[in-house]
Amino acid sequence: MKLRRIRALAVKELLQVMRDPRSLMLALAMPIMQLFLLGYGVNLDISHVPVCVYDQEGSQFSQSLFKHVQASPYFRIVRDLHNDREIRQVMDDGTCRMALVVPADFSRQIMLERHASVQAIVDATDDNTATLATAYADAVVAGFSSDVQLNLVERTTGMPLLPAPVAEQSRVWFNEDLESRNFIIPGVVALVLALVGAQLTSLTIAREWERGTMELLISTPVTPMELLFGKLLPYFFIGMVDALICLVVAVFWFGVPFRGELSALLFTTSLFLVVVLSVGYFVSVAIPNQIGASQIALFLTIMPISLLSGYAFPIDQMPAAIRLITYGIYARYYVTILKSLFLKGSSLYELWLPVLALTGYAVAMAWLAARAFHKRIG
Incomplete structure (x- = not known):
């Protein structure tokens, strides 16, 4: 291999990218756009889920329960219902994602049976x-139940309720705020x-x-390995910039934490x-058509990485x-490497x-790519 030939091919390919606004936009603008779209659009967290309430009793206990629900950052009470038909209506039209129904004997169950259902x-x-909302609702009701139990014991015995002998104390590592954005965005880097x-390099030979x-390129003394390096070097540096x-x-x-070493990120990214x-x-070598090559490259990258x-x-x-x-x-x-570097600092x-x-x-694919191109027509 001769560095002079590789440099000439790399300069030619870089000039081609700079002269083509679409390629330049794909190389520089698309990563930022995708990062913002996926960073804001893909979110597995829930908050302020619209809740409708149907209070069949209208007691102090039921109102206290609804205050616990309203105080939660995960729920937002948007409407009071008055019959079962309204429940079906608000669930069908999407006004509410959850409906809480308090039975007419709610207070009696608490006071006499010491057990009530909502x-x-x-x-x-x-x-x-739905899964997360159900889990959060269970936690809110459990908190309300503890408060009711404490009040009942203090009212009947005059003694404060002793704490449970065993209590769980959770400590979250690596993603302390439990934000799905911290879990998703490192993977978005790989997707971008x-x-x-793959999209840019799929056009190189097909173009x-x-x-x-x-025919002119084949007639030159450039070897297949020199062609590989010359064609890919500009996109390698563009990828590192991205x-x-x-x-x-x-x-x-x-605000995603990065706790690893920059050198480790650059090495694995390369x-x-x-x-x-x-x-x-x-x-690009296998499919001498830019549209076909770009579609196949899109299929080989987006589908496996996304799913x-x-x-x-x-x-x-x-x-x-x-x-x-x-x-x-x-x-x-x-x-796996990205998430460990960002969140764990591995x-x-x-x-x-x-x-x-x-x-x-990397070794296997580079070897296959080098052997794919042959200097012959047809």
């Missing part, structure tokens, strides 16, 4: 919201780099065929870029067969297994 009707069209890297310049932009936006705009750039180059990398959906909650498939998804290892030594797997992928 019905919670939940709109489960969004199962994640894969999309930009030469469509513009009729491949990674730094994503890091700055994630940390300083979205491995991941080698993989996605090689995938795009391989597709099977663990970026948004926990892998350990997937079926066993799907979990087995995820071991063959290169983005899984990079997403070192490369602690991440040796995903780093080793990503290195193996």
Whole structure:
């Protein structure tokens, strides 16, 4: 290989990107746009869920329960109901995501039976919201129940209620505020780099065929390995710039903590870029059509990373067969590294297994990409 040829090809490819506004926008503007769209749009947390209440008794106990609900940051009481027909109506039109029904003998059950039930009707069209809302409602009702028990014991005995002999004290590590944004945004970095890297490089060889310049390129003394390095080097540096932009936006705009070492992030990002750039180059060689190549590259990057990398959906909650498939998804290892670097501050030594797997992928894909191109027509 001769560095002079590689440099000439790299300069040519960089000028091509700079002269094409669409490629330049894809390279620089799309990462920022995607990071903001996914950072704000993908949110698994819930707050201020609209709740309707149907108080069949209208007692002090029921009003106290509703005050506990209203005081919770997860719920917002938006309407009082007066019959069962209204419950169906507000649930159907989406006015409320949950309806709380207090029975007519609520106070009597508390005072005499020392046990009462409250019905919670939940709109489960969004199962994640329904599950979280049910859990939060259980916690609110449990808090109300503890207050009622304390008041009843003090009223009947005149003695304060002793604390339970065993109490749980939870301490959350790594994502102390339990914000889904801190879990999702590191994975968005992988999604952005894969999309930009594979999309841009999938056009490199296909563009030469469509513009009729491949014959001239083949007639030069450039070797396939020199062509590979010359075509991919500009996009490698563009990808590294995109990674730094994503890091700055994630940390300083979205407030996602970054506890790892910058050198570890840059090293693993370079491995991941080698993989996605090689995938795009391989597709570009195999499909000498820019539209077809870009669509195949989009399919090979977006689908696996979105669904099977663990970026948004926990892998350990997937079926066993799907979990087995995820071991063959290169983005899984990079997403694991990103989340560990951002939230845990892990070192490369602690991440040796995903780093080793990503290195193996980088070597294998670079080798396949290098062997894909042959200097011949047809």
